[in-house]
Amino acid sequence: MSDTPSEAPVRSILPKWIRGPQDFIGGLAMMAVALFALWASSDLQGMHGFSFGAGTAPRMFAVLLLLLGAGVALVGVLQDGPHLSHYSWRGPLFVSASIVFFALAIRPLGLVVSAFASFLIAAMGSNETKWLEAVVVGACLTAGCAILFPYILGLPMPMFPRFLIQ
Amino acid sequence: MEIFANLAHGFAVAFSPINLLMCLIGALVGTLVGVLPGIGTIATVAMLLPITFGLPPVGALIMLAGIYYGAQYGGSTTSILVNIPGEATSVVTALDGHQMAKQGRAGPALAIAAIGSFFAGCVATVLIAVLGAPLTKLALAFGPAEYFSLMVLGLIFAVVLAKGSVLKAIAMIVFGLLLSMVGSDIETGASRMAFNIPELADGLGFATVAMGVFGFAEIIRNLDHGAELNRDLVQQKITGLMPTRKDLVDSTPAILRGTVLGSILGILPGGGAVIASFAAYTLEKKIAKNPSRFGRGAIEGVAAPESANNAAAQTSFIPLLTLGIPPNAVMALMVGAMTIHGIVPGPQVMQKQPDLVWGMIASMWIGNLMLIIINLPLVGIWVRLLRVPYRLMFPSIVIFCAIGIYSVNNAPVDVVLAGVFGLVGYWLIKHDFEPAPLLLGMVLGPLMEENLRRALLISRGDWSVFVSRPLSAVLLAIAAGLLVLAVLPALRAKRDEVFTESEN
Numbered sequence A: 001m002s003d004t005p006s007e008a009p010v011r012s013i014l015p016k017w018i019r020g021p022q023d024f025i026g027g028l029a030m031m032a033v034a035l036f037a038l039w040a041s042s043d044l045q046g047m048h049g050f051s052f053g054a055g056t057a058p059r060m061f062a063v064l065l066l067l068l069g070a071g072v073a074l075v076g077v078l079q080d081g082p083h084l085s086h087y088s089w090r091g092p093l094f095v096s097a098s099i100v101f102f103a104l105a106i107r108p109l110g111l112v113v114s115a116f117a118s119f120l121i122a123a124m125g126s127n128e129t130k131w132l133e134a135v136v137v138g139a140c141l142t143a144g145c146a147i148l149f150p151y152i153l154g155l156p157m158p159m160f161p162r163f164l165i166q
Numbered sequence B: 001m002e003i004f005a006n007l008a009h010g011f012a013v014a015f016s017p018i019n020l021l022m023c024l025i026g027a028l029v030g031t032l033v034g035v036l037p038g039i040g041t042i043a044t045v046a047m048l049l050p051i052t053f054g055l056p057p058v059g060a061l062i063m064l065a066g067i068y069y070g071a072q073y074g075g076s077t078t079s080i081l082v083n084i085p086g087e088a089t090s091v092v093t094a095l096d097g098h099q100m101a102k103q104g105r106a107g108p109a110l111a112i113a114a115i116g117s118f119f120a121g122c123v124a125t126v127l128i129a130v131l132g133a134p135l136t137k138l139a140l141a142f143g144p145a146e147y148f149s150l151m152v153l154g155l156i157f158a159v160v161l162a163k164g165s166v167l168k169a170i171a172m173i174v175f176g177l178l179l180s181m182v183g184s185d186i187e188t189g190a191s192r193m194a195f196n197i198p199e200l201a202d203g204l205g206f207a208t209v210a211m212g213v214f215g216f217a218e219i220i221r222n223l224d225h226g227a228e229l230n231r232d233l234v235q236q237k238i239t240g241l242m243p244t245r246k247d248l249v250d251s252t253p254a255i256l257r258g259t260v261l262g263s264i265l266g267i268l269p270g271g272g273a274v275i276a277s278f279a280a281y282t283l284e285k286k287i288a289k290n291p292s293r294f295g296r297g298a299i300e301g302v303a304a305p306e307s308a309n310n311a312a313a314q315t316s317f318i319p320l321l322t323l324g325i326p327p328n329a330v331m332a333l334m335v336g337a338m339t340i341h342g343i344v345p346g347p348q349v350m351q352k353q354p355d356l357v358w359g360m361i362a363s364m365w366i367g368n369l370m371l372i373i374i375n376l377p378l379v380g381i382w383v384r385l386l387r388v389p390y391r392l393m394f395p396s397i398v399i400f401c402a403i404g405i406y407s408v409n410n411a412p413v414d415v416v417l418a419g420v421f422g423l424v425g426y427w428l429i430k431h432d433f434e435p436a437p438l439l440l441g442m443v444l445g446p447l448m449e450e451n452l453r454r455a456l457l458i459s460r461g462d463w464s465v466f467v468s469r470p471l472s473a474v475l476l477a478i479a480a481g482l483l484v485l486a487v488l489p490a491l492r493a494k495r496d497e498v499f500t501e502s503e504n
Helices: A021-040 A056-078 A090-123 A131-152 B002-014 B017-035 B041-048 B050-054 B057-082 B088-102 B106-140 B144-161 B166-181 B206-224 B245-267 B273-287 B300-315 B317-323 B329-340 B348-352 B354-375 B379-385 B390-409 B412-430 B435-458 B470-487 B489-500
Strands: none
Touching: A021 A056, A021 B166, A056 B166, A056 B435, A090 A131, A090 B206, A090 B390, A090 B412, A131 B390, B002 B017, B002 B106, B002 B354, B017 B041, B017 B057, B017 B354, B017 B379, B041 B050, B041 B057, B041 B206, B041 B329, B041 B390, B050 B057, B050 B329, B050 B390, B057 B088, B057 B106, B057 B300, B057 B329, B057 B354, B057 B379, B088 B106, B088 B273, B088 B300, B106 B245, B106 B300, B106 B317, B106 B348, B106 B354, B144 B166, B144 B435, B144 B470, B166 B435, B166 B470, B206 B329, B206 B390, B206 B412, B206 B435, B245 B273, B245 B300, B245 B317, B273 B300, B300 B317, B317 B329, B317 B348, B317 B354, B329 B435, B348 B354, B390 B412, B412 B435
16 A cells, blocks of 8 residues: 555644544544444344354444454554545546446346446546547447356346347 | 375366366466456456356366466566566565566566476475365364364464554454344344345345455556556567576575475465565575675575465465365455355365365466466567556456346345445545455354354353363464564564565
């Protein structure tokens, strides 16, 4: 993880006494995950006699994570550490959009349409994409996957839009 | 001479046409992945997990294993020729290897890397065959308390040998353990943390999480730096692959030392190829008569780490095959592959599935032979592949992953979940949390819980069972000792030194 030092440090909105914002926020988030898990497993049965209930292990690990998260956050307060790093929005947004689109489209629209469209959506995640090139490669990849998955690997999946077949 | 009979059986299995083909595909894909920076071994194995669904189990595992050790070969090629390590394991190879290439000695550097890898691969194959049976016998004597302690030790090893903060690495393991709890409880059948989502009733898919945290997160992170990774190819004609007599004399002891060190570090839980190559390079530099030669094209600096990473990549199969405990993230994925095919990893695999175990061991030797052939004469082709721009590679990987995840259960929800874990993984990377321990925790979670439950049930709720049984106590003591050592400032500094060596 060699975060480039050339990146301009994000102006910290956190108070000064937090010396390692990256660790501090990271630790808090882990604590949040732990609390969420504690809440989610609160309705499960605990120990009965010598044997574990369904909820014993999840709660045990959640408490452990809570303590560890607190530890990480504490390190963030006590020790100088890296600032929060810079998040970009373009990559995450379009890659996620492409994944979600694929998930929504695969059943009704089939592999060919959804794979090709998702390819183009994902390609928007970079500002260096050249469209002609992307369309050609996307088409080839779609064709390749349409042969590989259902025929060579024998994994059944819808190929074409449902309304075309019926 | 049970070993010979077993190995012969293994070779019979591995030489069947389908398995030879799988081995070749694995070696080719592995080399490809090793050459291309931006896709790691873990991501690739995760990506191909769903594909193995339709294959016979032996072939599937042979292919996945081929990817792992194939990547160790491929990584060295780009390190030497382009000074871009395709894999984390060949970061140190770039130090001296690329200097050799600049001096016009790319050929010998590549040849020594391949010879070293092949030799290490052969030794490791034999080692797996020899150690397999006795370790399995030992494992069968383990009770639940010992098993639990062994897993704790394995996880602690993983933490100690990982890069970065010990506290954060442990937090990641526990996060992974928690994720593994989602779904039905094995004993009571109660639905845990599933929020009545039917797709979660069976638990979070291992392939889903792995592909999200390693595949998607890696892509999103790479896009941060701009899609065009800076790859100025030093495109020279590679002339004369043959190393000189002096090269061979110089590198032979380095290859031997690298192989030994790599084999040991591979078996240790938490070890694996990355740490092995770092350690081997550091060792060579320490014992060299003239350490200043390192970084300026010393052939030992290529021979030792390349032998070590290949040896470690293969010996890390030993704990997986004998104890059923994955020592690193790639092996954790192998567990995932076995479970997909209904094989429960553990000591019984060796007896119940001799085809699988010995076939895989034999295929490793065959695979190494194939890799030498793939790598040396075809080196030009692999280098040309580096010209494929990332702006075309990343959408392809996204789509391939998405189709792959969908195909596991035909569930669109799985695809969305992988996307969510991609964002989680991106966040983790940004906060310097290593995702590998998370995966390890997730795989070991159900096993740990089961053994913990059983141990406590047998001891009638008495927690002291973990320290009163001698074997378990020893394992826990080692774990505690390691943990203390890892937090001690002196060793920490040393550990950081080993890792930073690569970055400048």
